Amino acid sequence: MKTRILKPGEGTSEAIALLESGLPVALPTETVYGLAADASLPNACARIFEAKERPLSDPLIVHLTSIDWLSRIALPSPLALTLAETFWPGPLTIVLPRQASIPDIVTAGQDTVAVRMSAHPVFQEVVQTFGKPLAAPSANRFGRISPTCAANVMSELEGRIALILDGGPCTHGIESTIVHVLEDRLQILRPGPITEDELRAFAPVFHGPAGVAAPGGLKSHYAPRTKLVIEQQPMPRGPRDGLLSWLQSGEGFSQTEFLSRSNDLREAAANLYSAMRRLDEAGLDLIIAEALPESGIGVAIMERLRKAAA
Numbered sequence: 001m002k003t004r005i006l007k008p009g010e011g012t013s014e015a016i017a018l019l020e021s022g023l024p025v026a027l028p029t030e031t032v033y034g035l036a037a038d039a040s041l042p043n044a045c046a047r048i049f050e051a052k053e054r055p056l057s058d059p060l061i062v063h064l065t066s067i068d069w070l071s072r073i074a075l076p077s078p079l080a081l082t083l084a085e086t087f088w089p090g091p092l093t094i095v096l097p098r099q100a101s102i103p104d105i106v107t108a109g110q111d112t113v114a115v116r117m118s119a120h121p122v123f124q125e126v127v128q129t130f131g132k133p134l135a136a137p138s139a140n141r142f143g144r145i146s147p148t149c150a151a152n153v154m155s156e157l158e159g160r161i162a163l164i165l166d167g168g169p170c171t172h173g174i175e176s177t178i179v180h181v182l183e184d185r186l187q188i189l190r191p192g193p194i195t196e197d198e199l200r201a202f203a204p205v206f207h208g209p210a211g212v213a214a215p216g217g218l219k220s221h222y223a224p225r226t227k228l229v230i231e232q233q234p235m236p237r238g239p240r241d242g243l244l245s246w247l248q249s250g251e252g253f254s255q256t257e258f259l260s261r262s263n264d265l266r267e268a269a270a271n272l273y274s275a276m277r278r279l280d281e282a283g284l285d286l287i288i289a290e291a292l293p294e295s296g297i298g299v300a301i302m303e304r305l306r307k308a309a310a
């Protein structure tokens with residue numbers, strides 16, 4: 001299959017036509033690029049798993065056209081509705097009891113469903129014109145680094161999908177925060193751009209493994225092919241070591257990628273995956289990632305680095 005990259009406009013109508021014929025397309029979101037398909041069609045969703053080589057035990061996030069769809073897909077509590085009204089459209093995924101209308105392949109047969117609404121204008125145009133929710137995991141092969149631009153999707157899925165809609169680089173650069181809404185508490189299943197502090201304003205928050213087989217919870221994920229280690233004070237060990245730098249100059253390293261020259265954690269998150277990808281493609285022996293402060297979105301960045309190092 002030939003994979004094309006198109007800009008919004010011609011690309012948008014093409015994307016909608018492909019979705020209508022039950023095929024997956026790669027779309028930009030504000031977090032990372034997603035591989036989207038009609039969430040109501042099991043066969044269309046099966047093609048997502050196939051293209052990504054993703055195990056069927058790993059459920060997909062359903063991206064809604066509007067908040068009105070929430071109660072058609074899930075059973076939102078008042079707390080869940082408040083979170084949706086506060087943070088949508090935006091980088092918060094909410095895990096809720098599901099409705100029967102959502103196919104089992106999407107939820108991996110679990111009794112919960114993960115939902116969000118993307119804030120990306122291109123994604124919004126596609127999903128709203130399409131008129132139905134889209135199931136969309138990140139547009140990478142299973143276990144690999146999430147793509148944050150169209151070219152990254154191409155290097156992950158070339159020949160496996162027909163179209164990548166190019167909406168430019170992603171603003172956040174790391175995947176949405178996933179929160180499981182319990183009766184009176186919130187369980188963060190994956191840290192992300194919406195921070196624990198922001199969520200704590202609504203209910204007590206705790207971190208915990210998903211009570212489900214969610215490979216986002218696997219220790220090794222988001223992995224470059226090159227070995228990666230995290231150090232507080234990175235020092236090169238050999239002549240072909242690369243540095244993923246937060247504060248260090250990179251002296252002595254054969255290649256250095258700077259996450260943020262102005263020491264801004266949000267900018268570091270936005271650059272994380274593309275910088276990791278460039279180091280991974282440089283033929284290095286080792287990538288040494290400098291530890292970042294674990295505050296705000298730094299929590300999510302360090303979680304991704306630990307998984308890349310596992």
Ligand code: TXA
Binds near residue numbers: 058113175177189217
């Ligand atoms: O930012 C994002 O969330 C991106 C964009 C494309 O929206 N999507 C994304 O999807 O990161 P994915 O599939 O790569 O990661 C979603 C994670 C997976 O680890 C999956 O196991 C978990 O969400 N998940 C999905 N449904 C779940 C559920 N019902 N309960 C617990 N975890 C769930």
Ligand code: MG
Binds near residue numbers: 137
């Ligand atoms: Mg993913």
